[in-house]
Amino acid sequence: MQSRMQKNKRLRNLVALSLLPGFGPKRVKQLLSRFPDAAGIFKLSKTELRSVEGIGEASALTFLSFDNWGEVDKIIDQTDTLKARILTLADEEYPGLLKQIYDPPILLWYKGNVDALSEPGVAIVGTRNTTGYGRKVARKLSKELSESGLCIFSGLAHGIDAIAHQAAVDTNGKTVAVLGSGINWVYPSENRDLANDIVQKNGVVITEYPPGTKPDAGNFPVRNRIVSGLSYGTLVIESGIQGGSIITAELALDQNREVFAVPHAIENLSGTGCNFLIKSGAAKLVQTVDDILEELPGSKNVKHRTSDAEESGINSWKNQELDDVSRKICTLLEEKNYQIDMLSDVLQIPTSQLLVTMLTLEMKQLVFQKAGKVFGLK
DSSP, X not given: OHHHHHHHHHHHXXXXXXXXXXXXXXXXXXXXXHOOOGGGGGGOOHHHHHTSTTOOHHHHHHHHTOOOHHHHHHHHHHHHHTTOEXXXXXXXXXXXXXXXXXXXXXXXXXXXXXXXXXXXXXXXXEOSSOOHHHHHHHHHHHHHHHXXXXXEEEOOOTTHHHHHHHHHHHTTOOEEEEOSSOTTOOSSGGGHXXXXXXXXXXXXXXXXXXXXXXXXXXXXXXXXXXXXXXXXXXXXXXXXXXXXXXXHHHHHHHTTOEEEEOOOOTTOGGGHHHHHHHHTTSSXXXXXXXXXXXXXXXXXXXXXXXXXXXXTTTTOGGGSOOOHHHHHHHHHHHHOOEEHHHHHHHHTOOHHHHHHHHHHHHHTTSEEXXXXXXXXXX
C-alpha cells in the first residue's frame, strides 16, 4: 500500500514539475540526480534547491510557490479517462537508452506495451513525399530489421515513418510510434488505424505532450530526440537536405548513436539528404540489412534471418577456397575485430598488401569493414 501511495505521490510531483515555467527536461533531470526521491521533492528547502546546478533564486521561488495541484489532478484524470498511462523519469520501466540523452522527457504518456520502449531497436525516418524507390526500400529494410528481432522506432508521419511501422506490424514485430501531439490526438488522422494496430500488436504509442496538445509544427523537431534517443541507431531512407529526418540524424550523432543512410540517384531531390550524410561521413551507406546489423551492439546475438544459403553455412569462410593468408585472417577475426594496422602487426604483412586481401574478402562477403578500417568476420 505504501509503495503505491509513494508512486502516486511521485507521479503528482513530476506532473507538477512539468507545469513549472523554466523547469525543462534538463533542469528536472539535474534535480532528480541530486534528489532522486521524487515523492518528497516538494519538501525541499530553498537552500537545497539552490544547490542544484541551473536552479537560481527565481527558479527556486517559482518552485516553492507552486500551488496548482488542481491542474495536476486534472491531467492525471484526463489520462485515466483516455485509458492511457504516464511513465516518469523516476520509474524503473523508463528506458535506459533514453535516460542517457541530454534532455530526456520527464513524462511519457503511452498506450500499449511499455516494455517495447526498452527493446533493442533502430529508428527509421524519412520524407513524407516518398518515391517508389523510397517506399520499396523502406518496406524491405523495415521488414528485415523487424524479422531480425529489432524494434522499429519512428514518428507515425506520412511516408517512410508509416511504412516502417506498418512493416513491423505486418511481421508481428514490435514498433514504437512517437507523437508530436497529445496521446488523444493522433496526427495525421489517416494513421489512427495504424496507431491502434501498433497498440494491439504489442507495440506502444507515446508522447511527452499532455492530453489535448495539438500537433503544432514546433513539436515535431523536439520529439525527434526521443525517436533517436530510444534507438541504437537511426536509418534515414529518403530525405531532402533539410527537414525532420536530417534533424533526427543530427540528434542521433549528438547522442553518440549510429547513423545509417540509403543512397539515392543524383537526380532524386528527395534523396539529397541521404547522399549528403554519406558523403560527409556522418552516416554509413546501407545496401543491405547486414550493413546495419553489423554496427549494432550485440549484433552477433540478433536473430538475423539471412538467405537460405547463408543459414546453411554455404558462405562460411571455412567452406571457401581461400589462400593461406586469407584463412589466417578469418581465423583471427573469429576471435575479435581487428584494426588494419594491428592485423598487419600480428600477421607481419605490409598494410598496403593486406588491404588488397581484405578487399577480396569483403567482395566475397566474408568480412565487413567499420569506420577507422576496423574489420570483422561476417
